[in-house]
Amino acid sequence: MAIVKTFCERHGMTIPIVQAPMAGGPSTPELAAAVSNSGGLGSLGVEYLSPRQIEQDILRVRQLTQRPFAVNLFSPDADQPLAGDFAAVAEVLRPYHERLGIGPPEPPASPGENFVEQLDVLCRLHVPIVSFTLGLFPQAAMERLKRESIYVIGTATTVEEARLLEQSGVDAITAQGSEAGGHRGTFTTDAESVLIGTMxxxxxxxxxxxxxxxxxxxxxxxxxxxxxxxxxxxAAQMGTAFMACDEAGTNAAFRQALLEAHEDQTTVTRAFSGRPARGLRNEFIDQWNNSGLTAVSFPWHNTLTRPMRRAAANAHDAGLHSLWAGQGIRMLRQGPATSIMDQLRQEIADSLENARRRLPAALQ
Ligand SMILES: Cc1cc2nc3c(=O)[nH]c(=O)nc-3n(C[C@H](O)[C@H](O)[C@H](O)COP(=O)(O)O)c2cc1C
Structure with a gap:
């Protein structure tokens, strides 16, 4: 396992755990710093944040830890021009807007944040590690990150994607199995038909x-x-495992739903963002599936459903919020991230010992 030692030493880690970036709230500066301070590698998922918010979050992590951490964006290749039947999707959303007491769905003015401006903050503040998902980074972005000596991690869901990422110059690859919570990183093929498990x-x-x-x-x-x-x-990159810990920004309704959920309750859906993502099945996903509609293109669909998701979080309405979670959900635990890291450290030692002891004598 020399690769484990090399990777950990390269990033000042004493335990091979990367806390996954989780855009949309869960991966706070406090969570990233707590995991890095515990000897793992914390990550911030900043895709939906403005450059100013990103800067604030990075500075906050730096106040809380001297150790390395990662900051994560989506590949701009994932962004598509506005396409699809906005009016039909708005009709599905309308009754939920009424239920939540917010104005009718409006066409989004812009798809989301500007990638170049976001990346500029990461380079200017010289974060130690940049990770990304949903595609390759443009060559100019890769060249800039290399010039700044920033370590780069891409996400693959197939061998072909891993090869493309390696050719593009990444320093490491996250292999995202189909059990994973959140968006599928798939970028060379249809994500729903290619769901390869971690094993x-x-x-x-x-x-x-x-x-x-x-x-x-x-x-x-x-x-x-x-x-x-x-x-x-x-190393292992873990997202769902940290979603109910004290430092996570997971909203109250989401947290409660996660704590009550079982492994058979997640599904891969385009209902909330227009791209396939794994989360707990809920009222909105069922309604979306019943509608038979095709999502508006990404990231426009995501921007279109945001007012409903925000209002649902404030109203503690888990039926209308995206509840991204992986298939290991029944093993979710609560408490401070440092305590979860301590438990994981002990479990790794126990698990190695148990594996050895359980083997037939001839294999020991
Ligand atoms: C709530 C949530 C949000 C996520 N957001 C991101 C993200 O912004 N960027 C990213 O690369 N991966 C994101 N992921 C995926 C994780 O990087 C990782 O692949 C996944 O959490 C691993 O599976 P697990 O949740 O079963 O541990 C997210 C996952 C979750 C659960």
Whole structure:
């Protein structure tokens, strides 16, 4: 497991755990700093934040930790021109806007934040690590990150995507299995038809590339981390596992729904953002599926459903909020992130010991 040691030493980590970036609230500066201070690698998911908000969050992490951390954006390749039947989607949203007491759905004025301006903050503040998902980074962005000596991590859901990322110059690759919560990182093919589990994906990507591979998707405890390392991963990237901890920005309704959820309740849906993402099935997803509609193009669909999602969070209405979560949800735990990290550290040791002890004598 030399790759694990090398990766950890490179980033000042004492435990091979990357806290996944979670845009939209859950991955706060407090969470990222707590995980980095515990010897893991914390991440901020800043895709939906303005350059000013990104700067504030990065400075806040720096107030809370001297250790390395990662900042994550989406590939601008994922952005599509406005297309689709806005009026039909607005009709699905309208009754929910009424229920939440907000004005009728409006066509979004702009798709979202400006990638170049966001990346500029990351480079200007010289963050140690930049990670990304939903595609490749443009060549100019990769060249700038390299010039600034920033370590770059891309996301792959197939071997082909991993190869493309390696060719583009990334320093490491997150292999995102289909169990994972949040958006599918898939960018070369139809995400819904290619849902490769972590167990199958990680070793195939490890065999195909020479950069370190981070395993992600469904890893919730020490057993999962040891399994990921056995498959050749340099570390485990865990998102859902941190969503109910004290420092996470997960809103109250979302948190409650996660704590009550089971492994058979997640689904991959385009209902909220227009791109496939895994989350808990709820009222809006069912209504969306019944409508038979096609989403407006990404990220416009995401911007269009934002007022409903924001109002739903304020009204504690989990039926109308995107509840991104992975299939390991039943193993979710609460408490301070440092305590979860301590438990994970102990579980890794126990799991390695147990694995050895359970083997037939001839294999010990
Ligand atoms: C609420 C939530 C938000 C996420 N947002 C992002 C994101 O902004 N960028 C990203 O690269 N991955 C994002 N992900 C995916 C994670 O990076 C990772 O692949 C996933 O959490 C791993 O699966 P797990 O949730 O089962 O641990 C998100 C996941 C969740 C649960």
């Amino acid at each position: 199958a994906l990680v070793p195939q990507i490890v065999d195909a590339v020479s950069v370190p591979v981070l395993a992600s998707g469904g890893i919730m405890d020490g057993r999962g981390i040891v399994a990921a390392l056995s498959l050749g991963a340099a």
